[in-house]
Amino acid sequence: MPARTRGGALTAKLHGAVVRWFAAEARDLPWRDPDCSPWGVLVSEIMLQQTPVVRVLPVWREWMERWPTPADLAAESPGEAVRAWGRLGYPRRALRLHAAATVIATEHGGELPDSEDGLLALPGVGGYTAAAVAAFAFGRRASVVDTNIRRVHARLVSGAALPAPTLTAAERRLAEALLPDDDATSVRWNAGVMELGALVCTARSPKCAACPVADDCAWRAAGQPPPSYVPKGQAWHGTDRQVRGAVLAVLRAAPRPVPRIFLEGPAPADSAPALTGSVSTGPELARLHGLAPAPEQLERCIVGLLADGLAVELASGLALPH
DNA sequence: CAAACGTGGAT
DNA sequence: TATCCAAGTTT
CATH class of the missing domain: 1.10.340.30 (Hypothetical protein; domain 2)
Incomplete structure (x- = not known):
């Protein structure tokens, strides 16, 4: 398994091809600016x-x-x-x-923090982001494993159309084995493989003709066999996620805090005049999103939004934190 | 570990 | 129109 040998001839060839390709084809994104x-x-x-x-x-x-x-x-x-x-x-x-x-x-x-461990301790920063920031912001040698890199590795080395449904230990080991030894090259390799997955080795219609490592691709050599499993899509219509999204849209657009009673349904006729100009979420969901969630579902979503801190219950109602 | 978590462009 | 999918993290 030459490809698994760090520093091997094949990996050196791959490093050169990808790094050269990246230097020529990378998108000019502002967060890649040296400044x-x-x-x-x-x-x-x-x-x-x-x-x-x-x-x-x-x-x-x-x-x-x-x-x-x-x-x-x-x-x-x-x-x-x-x-x-x-x-x-x-x-x-x-x-x-x-x-x-x-x-x-x-x-x-x-x-x-300039270390992976320090970054990992930050809220919202998981394994991928910690490695990516260590590499791209601080020039560290870190094994970056995102969906693009996993797909490129799956095809190039493992000969599979898609990476495993969830990140496996084998994938982590492979990424580490392929990572160049020196800092500078490892950063370019990480960025290059990621960019290759984003622009060429794409999920749906890979542009193999434009791939700098097509000649070494195990998946291509095997005749591009189809995926061994069917990715399960995410349901949307009728789900809590759809309702949460709609409520969030109303909250974002609201000119002022939204009283919870209005969030949960149509405004009681006798209380409407006192709150002229406020937003009534029930009707807004129907008007803007064509949604009419069951009261239990809307309640559940509102409670969830509150629990997540995406909405804050004030003395008089519900609003984005201010 | 599977499930939950938004959104909109592409196919 | 329906489904896919995009630089994941948290519980």
Whole structure:
């Protein structure tokens, strides 16, 4: 198994091919700018979790302009972070990024930890993000394993169409075995393999003709066999996630705190005049999203939003934290 | 470890 | 129109 031998001839060939390809074809993304701060890299990594680059770009620029340092964000309310998150999705990421900024500002003197372990201790930072920030912000040799890298490894080395349904120990070992020994090359390799997965070795229609390592690809050599399992998609229509999303949209758009009684359903006729101008979520869900969740489901979602800190119950109602 | 967690563009 | 899928983390 030459490919599993660190420092072997084949891995050296792969390193050169991918690093060269990356130097020529990499997208010019702002968080890859040498002048981008570690904080900028962290913000990008959190925003990019399960969210495409094109949608992250404008929001990342707004955040960097508004909150150039962790202390700047920490000085704001969590609710502002959630509002500024816009429609990137998974808004709990905004809350955790705010929490991370607070930890960085209060416990690390405003500077990001530069080790994987230190980064891993931050809210919202898991194994992938800790390795990515250590590598891309601090030039460390870290084994970065994201969905793109897993897919490239699965095809190039394992000969499978897709990586395992969940990250396995074997995948971690393989990624570590393939990682170049020196810091500088390891960073380019991580970035290059990730970019290769994003632009060429894509999930649906891989562009093998444009691949710098096609000649060494085990999956291609095997005739591109189909996946050995069927990825199960995420249900959406009628789910709590859909209702949560709709309620969140109403909260984000609301000009003021939303009384909980309105969140849960149509406004009682006799109380409407006293709250003119406030938002009534039940009708808003129907009007804006065509949703009419059962009262139990709406209640469950509101309770969940409160528990997650995405909404805060005030004396008079429910609103994004302020 | 499986399930939950948003959103919108692409196919 | 329906399904897929995108730089994951947490419980």
